[in-house]
Amino acid sequence: MSTLTATEVTLENLMGQAAQMRQQGCRLVTMTCVHTGDGHDILYHFDKKYQMSHFRLHLAEGATLPSICSLYPAAMIVENEIKDHFGIAISGLSIDFQGRLVLTEDAPRAPMNKRCGMDIDARVPAAAPAAAPAVKGGAA
Numbered sequence: 110m111s112t113l114t115a116t117e118v119t120l121e122n123l124m125g126q127a128a129q130m131r132q133q134g135c136r137l138v139t140m141t142c143v144h145t146g147d148g149h150d151i152l153y154h155f156d157k158k159y160q161m162s163h164f165r166l167h168l169a170e171g172a173t174l175p176s177i178c179s180l181y182p183a184a185m186i187v188e189n190e191i192k193d194h195f196g197i198a199i200s201g202l203s204i205d206f207q208g209r210l211v212l213t214e215d216a217p218r219a220p221m222n223k224r225c226g227m228d229i230d231a232r233v234p235a236a237a238p239a240a241a242p243a244v245k246g247g248a249a
Contacts, residue, residue, distance in 0.1 A: 115165035
């Protein structure tokens with residue numbers, strides 16, 4: 110089993126570190142978010158010639174994440190997904206779907222947070238679909 114080795118970054122140096130990756134010719138593969146109980150860990154996954162590099166940013170509960178889409182335009186998609194799934198405020202998004210990229214209006218807010226369904230979930234989940242009526246009788 111391998112362990113992911115990630116360079117720790119802060120809110121203060123995130124943009125500089127991402128800019129450095131871009132200058133080195135790295136592409137952003139994706140981002141991963143994990144709710145830690147006291148905030149979120151955001152992992153940035155980069156590739157250059159099939160060699161992966163990773164950053165880890167610990168974002169305190171309620172803090173705003175700066176978007177890196179000015180450096181990596183495709184980040185806009187995964188940043189909107191993170192916003193939808195974890196309820197994180199993200200500043201500087203080139204296109205902001207306002208929490209509706211993948212979630213419907215009646216979906217639970219921040220469904221990927223460990224505390225979902227408690228005090229952070231202000232909406233009621235959609236009702237379960239009605240069961241289909243049973244078919245009576247056999248072949249005629």
